[in-house]
Structure formats: C-alpha cells, structure tokens
Amino acid sequence: MDRQAEHVLRTISERDIRFIRLWFTDVLGVLKSVAIAPAELEGAFAEGIGFDGSAIEGLARVSESDMLARPDPTTFQLLPWTGEAPGTARMFCDIHTPDGEPAASDPRYVLRRALAKADEAGFTFFTHPEIEFYLFEPRADSSEPLVPVDQAGYFDHVARSKGQDFRRTTIAMLEDVGIPVEFSHHEAGPGQNEIDLRYADALTTSDNIMTFRTVVKQVSLEQGFAATFMPKPMSGRPGSGMHTHLSLFEGETNAFHDPGGRYQLSATARSFVAGLLHHSSEICAVTNQFVNSYKRLWGGAEAPNYRCWGHNNRSALVRIPMYKPDKARSARVEYRGIDSAANPYLAYALILRAGLKGIEEGYELPEEAEDNVWELTDGERRALGIEPLPGSLEQAADAMADSELVADTLGEHVFAHVLANKRQEWRDYRAQVTAYELAQIDVI
Template identity: 35%
Template sequence: MAVENVLKLAQENNIEWFDFRFVDLSGRAHHISLPASEVDEDTFLNGVAFDGSSIPGFRGIEESDMVMMPDPESVFIDAFTAHPTLNIMCNIFTPDGERYERDPRGIAEKAEEYLQTSGVGTAAFFAPESEFFIFDDVRYQSDVNVSSYSVDSNEAFWNTNRKEDGGNLGFKIRKKGGYVPVAPVDSQQDIRSEMCRLLEEAGLRIERHHHEVATAGQAEINFRFDTLKLTADNLMKYKYIVHNTAQQYGKTATFMPKPLFGDNGSGMHVHQSIFDGDTPLFYEKGAYANLSEMALHYLGGILYHAPALIALTNPSTNSFKRLVPGYEAPVNLVFSKGNRSAAVRIPIASVTPKGCRIEFRTPDSTANPYLAFSAMLMAGLDGIKKKMDPRELGYGPFDKNIYELPEEDKVGIRSVPASLEEALDELEKDFDFLLEGDVFTADFIQNYISFKRAEAKDVAIRVHPHEFSLYYDC
C-alpha cells in the first residue's frame, strides 16, 4: 500500500492514532503512538525515534537513539482500542540510516533477498500452526521464599467435582481428550470464531479453527500461507488478536509450549515451500510423497542443522518440557509422509502441486517468527546448495510410529537437544549457514546466545516446587 493510500485509509476511518510497532529479540511487540494530526508522508520517510537501550538485547545507553521506519504494507486497524487506531509494523534503523543488524524483521527481509539472489527460487512460503491455551485463571509467583503457579479452566477434567454457581454441568475434557469434540464439551467455539472474525478484519485469510488435544481449552486457528516476512507479520497480528480477544471475554490466552504437566503442549508446526514465480519447486509427481529432489535437499538441511535451529525455533526453557516423547512432540530428527511422530512431516492428504510442502513440527510459539522462519529458510537453502540427501544422511524416511519402535530400532535416530542450554551449545558450534548473504551476523548470533543463556541461568538457579516433594524429608 502506498503511503498516500495509508493516509487516505486513516482519513476514511476517522483514525485518531497511528501505532508504530517493532519486535524485540524474544518476539514481543513494542509500540509508540502518535496523533493522526502529527503523521504525514515525512513520518514514513524519516521514521519514529525510540530508545533502543530500554529494549533487552538491543543497544547500550551510550548508543541508544534508534529509528522505527514504518512499512506501509503492514497496516491494519486495531480492533481493541477505544480511540480509532491504525497499527503499522516498522523496521529498525540507526540514526545514520543504516539497517540495524539486530532487527528481527530486517533479518527476515535479508533472508528473502538472499533467496532471490541464490538462483533457487523467487519466494519462500510459510504457514505456521500456532497452538495456544485459553484459561479462565492464571496465577504465578517466583520469589525468595515462594515458587508457584496455577492455571484453571472450566473445561478441565480436574473440575468434574468443583462446586459452581448453578451447579456443575459436567462435560469436561479428559486428559488428551480434547481433539475436535462438539459442544458442550468444546465450550470455546464462539470465542475462537470471534478471534477468526477479527483476524479476517486484520487481513488474514482463515482456513479453519478447532479445539486441540489437551484438556483445559487448547485451541488452534489456521491462517493462509504467505511469504516469509508477511507470514511473520501475520503471526504477530494473530498473537495480538488472540491475546486481546481472550481478555475481552474475561479469559487469558497463552502460547507457552507446556503450561500443563502430563498433557499435550502447544507447538507451532511450520509448513514451508519454495516457488519460482508461479511454479512450485517442491513437487515431483510419483516420487516419495510427490516430493522433488530440491525439497528433499531442503528438508535435509533442516534436519542436519536442527540441533542448532532449535535454539531459534524453540527458544525457551519451557520449550523442552514439551519436547519429550509421549505427547505428540516431534523429538525424532527424521522425515516421513503423514507421520506426526517425525520432526519433518510431508502432508499427503488433499495436496495439489502448489500445496506440496514440508512441515517442520518441532518449533513452538515462543520463537520470534522473523528469526525462526529466516533460520529455517537458511538451513533449507544450505541443504539445497550442498545437496544434502536425507536418505543418505540416515534421516529416513521412517513411516512407522517412532514412539513405539523397539529401542534397538531407534539406534542412529538423532533426537532434539534436551535443554535450551544444549541447543545454544549446538548453535554456538553450527551457525555459519546463517551468515550466508549477511542475513544473520556473527555479532547477532553471539548476542542472541548470551541473551538466551541468561534466561536459562535465571531458571536453573531457582528452587523448583517439585524439589520439595523429592528432597524436603532428606
């Protein structure tokens, strides 16, 4: 959308505020609002100043001045503000006009530019399946003398005997029993439909929504694929709208991977493919899962670099509470057609040539989407460049339920790292593929590793409530 069209849109909708947004290393959005009377074409040329030293992982106080440069293609009207507001995603620049190398959205742009100059294709398409929980109550505390959390949901199986106003009406969701039941067991049809309505108003094309496997309000909404940066923008809109719709309903939504012990966690399965113009490059009729050699090399790169990638696609300590066998978590670094126990699945149901794709099932929504999608693309392109054949590298195909294989048959199957620290160790050893085309820089990687190690240490040094169960009577 041209700048003049953005200003026209604002005028036609009586916009009072322009909300300029950017994304930090963790994938959280930040914003500064300007009155509509103060926004003109010069604002889009000169940007909006902000203090980069107040954003964790950005810059020191001695070089804190930074500039948000608005992207007029990213605008959408905010559905949650009392005063009409137009939201705009921004890229980050230094005051001298240089692209800031630690800007996640800028990295996504560079990844797309690298693809186009590589000669492989013209566009990479991504489609994340970002699962989440809708709770009725959440409480947590971490202090010198207390460490606790509690979540609750009217749907949860542990509430079958709870006294409720008007009586307990039953119809709770059993543990691991939440996959697509109808109402009244699924009590969240309307809130998900409202989320979808608002997402469509914000420009996303919704494909479907449903209840997910876990008890206590696990949900999934699927939106249409798009190019790398635009899909990351859409995922930021998605999380914003999910969080705020839940808040309006008096509920709370979380994309935390594992808020419940003993039930399924929330993942972000990422579908991806490459096109050359209108021609899909991942399709070859009659091949295994109708997958082209290029697609096999791409997924070979994903699996080869997966231990390092996971530091970017599963970047929280909680991520590794989900990545354990037995809860549909894809911990095995192999590929397969239609097999949800493999880290890389090739969907085969109702797939057209243009719909032919791979699905990396390991990631979760604590990932910064700009960084995660860029890193996956770079790993895949490295696989194409080096012709990494996953069959020769021992990554499959495995068309059996890997969870149920005898231990002797699992010999040689690599698993994901067991912790965030292990994933960061892997990234420290294997990041050269991310530096191609200056998409990521060594400075960014080193800063990111330090930033995430600090998070891991914060968790590791704290007393865990379960330790009282294990050791208090020692």
Template identity: 35%
Template sequence: MLSKLNEVQDFCKKNAIKMIDFKMIDISGRWRHVTIPVDRLNEDVMKYGIGFDGSNYGYAKVEKSDMVFIPDLSSAQIDPFVQTPTLTMIGNVLVIDPDGNKPFDQYPRNVALRAEEYMRETKIADSMIISPEFEFYVLEHVSYECSPNAVAFTLDTSQAEWNSGVNDYNNSGYHIPLKSGYHITPPHDITFDLRSKMCLLLEDWGVKVKYHHHEVGGPGQLEIEVELGNMTEMADKTMVIKYVVKNAAVAENKTATFLPKPIFNEAGNGMHVHMLLMKEGKPVFYDENGYSGLSQEAHWFMGGLLKHASSLCALTNPSTNSFKRLVPGYEAPVTIGYATSNRSAVIRIPAYAKSPEAKRFELRNPDATCNPYYAYAAILMAGIDGILNKIDPHENGWGPYDFNLYHLSEEEQKKLTSLPKSLDEALDALEADNEYLTRGGVFPKELLDRWIRIKRAEAEAINRIPHPAEFAHYYDL
C-alpha cells in the first residue's frame, strides 16, 4: 500500500503510468471522476487539492460551491479497464474557507468517517465491522424507453427459461427455470468464468473475496460476498465492487445491474449487511449465554435498527424499484423483526457464525441503489441509538421470530409491523424520524432535507408515468 507522494511517483515511473484519475462520489452514490497527467501529481495537489464545482454533485448549497478534492494516496490502484496506463484513487472533499479548508460535512465519505468518530466518542466501540453481500444480474441485452408515446424495457440472456423455444440461433437447451438458479453449475451457469475474473480483479484491487456463486434468479442473478472490514473502508470497497462488476461485464459484451427488481416474478437483488462491533480488540456482540450467542449490547443495537427501520429505508432502499423487491415470497424481508436463520425477518442471525470474533447479524433490507456511505453510517447511528437508549427488541414485540413469517395466517400477519411499501412511505418516515442521524453532527440537517426533496421528486416523476400493466388492466374499460 502506497502512503507517501514520493512512493506514488516512483510507482508511476516503474509502471509507466501516464494519467492520475480521481474518483469522487455524488449525492446519489455514483462515482464521478477527473483526470490529470501523471506529472501534475505534486505537493500542491496534496496540499491544495483539485478544485471542482460541487453544485453539480447534487448536494445542498453551501455559501460557495467551490470545493477541493484531496486524494487518499493509500487508495491508489491501477485501473484495469482503460487503455492509457492510469492510476486511480479516491479521497475526501473540503470546502474552501479563508481560515483554512474544512471537510465538507455533506460529502458521503466525510459522513461515514464522522459516524465512526461519534461511535468512538460514545465509548460503545472502537470500530464497526461489516460485510455486504452483493447480488446483481448479468444480462446480454437491455434496452428501455420512456417517451410520451412509448414506455417499455426489454432485457435478455440466453440462459433464461423464456429462451428455451428460440430457434433463431444454436440453442444449447440449457436454461434455468424460474427462481431455480441457486448454486447452479455449468453448462447452465454461463457466467462462471466471468465471475471468477471479477473476483480476481477485486483481489488485485485489495478487496478480499469470500466466495461467488449463481444466485436464485434464473436469468443471470449472481452474488459476490466479501470478507469483513471496517465500515468506511467497506463503503469505499462497495464503490470499487460496483465499478469492477459493471466494467468487467461490459468487457465481455454483457451488462450488469444492481437494480433491486429488474425482472418480474424473479428474485430481487439485495445487499444484506452483516455487522459487528469491536472494542479494545474484543467483540461487543458475543455472549455465549445470550439468545443465539448475542450480547445485551447486540440486542439493543438490533432494537435501534428495528425502531428506525422505516426511516432507514429512505437511505438503505432509496429507489422506487427498491420496494418492488421488498414483497413476500422472494426471500426478501417485509417484517420488522429479528430471528436466527430466518430470511423472512429484517434482521437475521446466521447460525453458522459461532465464534466470538464472527458473532454477528445481518440487516436484510438494504439494496445497492443506496449511497453506501450514507447507508452504512445510518445503520451505525440507528444501532448506537439502540444501545444508548437500551431498546430491547423482544420487549418491543419484534421477535425473535423463529418461524417462516410468510406462513402465518392473514390474521396473525396483521399483528406484525411491516417495512414501508413505497419510497414515499420511507421518506415520510425519515422526515418524522431523523434525530438519531443528526446527533454528533453526523448527518447535517440540510443534507437530509436535500435528500428527501431529491427522492420525493424522483418518486413523483416516476409515479406520474403510465405503466404498461395499466394498459393491460384498464385499456378496454
């Protein structure tokens, strides 16, 4: 790992690097970038940064929108997807101030770093360790149109069951039935080699891969799971993973999407987040005598997540499409509750994680349309609130639900509390419940207000568009 400017400069000479690429994060969670010739990387860049107009990144306006990007040299990696030898790195954003530049408090990475600082200030823990699971579809074709006279999308992959009768090409006959792709092998699994390439690229980038496999969705749903890591570091790696997956797919003339529900009636793409806390090198969440081996602090942390689950959805599931995934019948959670080895509850405690250092639970509702820095920071802040206020999930009636919640009678299901059913509902919840996020100056109020306005506008625009299913149901009335 490089840490000093002279080390980076020497590395560039040895590897014939021609360009330096800086990647910044906009409010939605997309990478943007600006590039300089390698000779321009000098002490001035490290001291004064690269200037840019932050108003184009979607953040709430500050006194002046001029900002500077300061690179984090330790994040430097050779970008494997560009022809010109290029070293790429992330970093932090500062606001230009006469008395000295200061961190821009709305910038996603700064929010995550501040959340970790706040956690340490509370003395609850020194670090939050997380591991997201990345689900996505790899397809061979996608097109979409949203115009006044046509609203449609089409996607395809040769392994899909709907291609079993196609005679336009040499059909192999190996197709994966509906929701039957879990751990399927070649020749059905046509993306096996591509996933391996993705994982090797991630390893080269410093992302440790746990495993990869075909997921439940027959038309090309895949999963890559990574090893546990510190929260902000894992937010950085989440950006890397999405970048590598998408570009590796394009390099193979395919396309990858993390859209939560791209295919009707098929399994959706989640981003389950496993989490644990460490303090002075010891696990905070372990207690051999606690329910499922979890400590009282772990239960309080879960209580905070469950109390704020609805408002969290506005940050962990911030797209209209997110709520097409959070429906019964697809191993996606809909009920605010916790349990061991139960995929129908929002919080699942893996039975296989038995050692003190591995004892954890996972939050199952997030998806990868989130800005990972905001989502992970919000999860941490909700959990801290649970510990500070000793919110016990069992006492509040949130479980444990050690049975399949989908099999309850209609009458019993009415007694359960459910996640929001739309982005609008989640935004309403965030508007009413956000004090836990603003503590310690972690989430600036103007950032949350801006986020709500942006997402309400997105939801309103999408909700106004006629849907093809409406034609199928109502055209002849």
C-alpha cells in the first residue's frame, strides 16, 4: 500500500470518519456514489469494490457487467455538509475490469489516456474553468414558470442579495474540500451566477467540477433554491457556458508563450488553436451534449457559434485573452464553446486531443476574426472562411460519427454509446409537441 493510502487510513481513524463515499461518473457525466465502512477501505484500495457496471449509463454491457471501483487516495476529502462527527469523506474512483485492467468505458480513464498522449509529447495540460449556473425559486412541479432568485445583471452588487449569500457559502464549502476559487460574480442573466476555479491539471479540474456541481446543488437545497447547469433554461436570456482557459507546459515552461510571437503566442499555441478550430464541430456532441445545448449556442446572448479565433474577441469560439507582459506563465487560450452540463472528463480529453492533433500535423492557424462575427452577413463569413458550429444535436452527432479523432480519443465503447445516446435523445426530442407549437393551435 502506498503512503497516500496509508495517510487516508490513518486520517479516517483519527477523525472518527464512519462513512466513505466512492464517487465516479457515468458516460454522460452523472455522478455516482457508493458508501463503504472504514473497515472495507483497505480492501478497496487493494482490490476495488465490486458493482454491476451494466446498471450504469454506458459503463458495461450485461454480458460483462462485473466492474470494480478502486478509490484514488489522492482525492480524499472530508465532506463538510455531512456534519463533523461522525464524519463522511469522499474519494474519486478509477473503474477496473475483474482482471484488474482499467475499464475503457470509464470517463476518467478516457481523460487519463489523453493526458498520457500529451505526456509522450512532453506536455502537461492545465485548465481553468469559468462555471455558470442559474438559481431559481423552488417549484411545486415542472409546469410552473421558472422564477429567478433575483433580477440582477452582470457584475451587479445587490445588498443582501440571495445570489451573493449563495456564492459566499458555496465558495467557503468548496475551499473546505480543497478546491480553490479565483473569482465569483453575478452573471448577465437574472439569477445567473459564475464561479471560476483556479488553474489545475485537467484531471484535477474534472474532479473539481464534479465536486463543484455537488456543492452547488447541496447549498441550493440548504438555502431553499433550485440550481441548474442546464445550458439554456430560459429563452431570451443568456445561456450557461463553461469557458475554459487552456495551456500546455513543458516542465516549468509555458509552451504557449513566445515573447516575439503575435500576442506573445508560440507556434505551439497557434497550432493547438488551429486543431481546436478544425475539430470543433466533431467534438461538439460531447462539449455540448444535450438538445438544450444548441439553444444556448444559437440563442444569442454572446454564445459562440462560429469556428474562428480572435484576440479579446468575445464573438470568437477561441479567444486569446489579454497577455500580462510580466507573467509568461499566464499565456493561454480560452475555449468558449463548452457548456456547464458537459462531462468534463470526456470534454477535456477531446479538447486536448484536438489541440495536440494540430501540433502533430502542423495545422496552420487561419486569419484572426477582428470583427464581431455575429454582425457579419452569411456571405461575409463565407468569404472569410468562417464556418458555423452544428446547429442541433442531430448535426453534432453526424459530425461526431465521421470523426476518427473522436473515435480514437473516446475508444470504441464510449464512442458508440455516446453516439447512440445522442441520436436517441434527438429522436425523443423531435417527437415532442412543444408549448410553442400548441400556442399556434388556434391559428393553424
């Protein structure tokens, strides 16, 4: 047993921890949890905890359903909302097959494989997500209208506001579980908030996002609100994205920085961005995985929907933030397409592999979009070579189906399951008769 596992066992004994929750996600990014007693943990570290993988979305077929959840001791944290004594802790798990091999269907393993590709090329992949979400007053049932907890706007400071109190409590709880927060503020929509997590390696970031969502839901329940990460919960209002700042490091050196390059971007960074743009439609069914995601992308309110890049251009899919001349480590790119409901493990794996493909193949970065892309005509965008992202989940699934990069990154099992799930979601959605259509019943 390694030192980290020994430290966990010692802490559990010293802190009177009676319950250990083992966390992992299904293919869609839904958090799963099983609680074990402290006496079972040493065996879990050594052999894993058995469960029925076929009961978890996308994890295993019925004919090969036995799976093992093996806790990662480096992710051990106490859960502050469960009370001090007796305590409850959690660890994220890696999923294994009965013969001890990593399960190819485990989203965490999909990201580990992508990170290994980066490591082979000498890179470490860092991410910094800006996570948006809405807070609503509770509803008795889904037929009631959504009522935001406030009518504030971007960066508004409202004395004794519900959102401000909510963010303060949430941030304190995130820090209690070891997740550092960089910024927080009210977003543009009524009841919409944003909390930005500090830079970390992509695996840590993905674990942190899953914990973040749990904390937000927990605090919202405690304060009598309903929190949602749905990309577009209200028409005519801004959607919730998860703009993510990205960088590659070679040891302690930022591989995206070149003091002599345009915007201080290195050739590596330019090829990485070119890879993101080239493959952005192919990865869309994962970075924007729901029918509702495309109402955010194509519903206005500054959501990116065209494949282009720009310096401080918020209409671009990839933005190059303002560089701080005295901080070479801060050189980075921002991918603005991903939404808050994505499975972070799969989304970051694909974003990384798309960028690495650009580096490996020496993709040329197209010309920068200097204008507001949304204000250009279709003809002007075509003349500039600016192509749209998929306009629906159906189009995104079609783009994904033809992608060798997505198939290779996700692996055969996950690729097939995600594609089948997205096609089924589109069929289910297309069969619905919506409130919009019913409103026309007396006209037609």
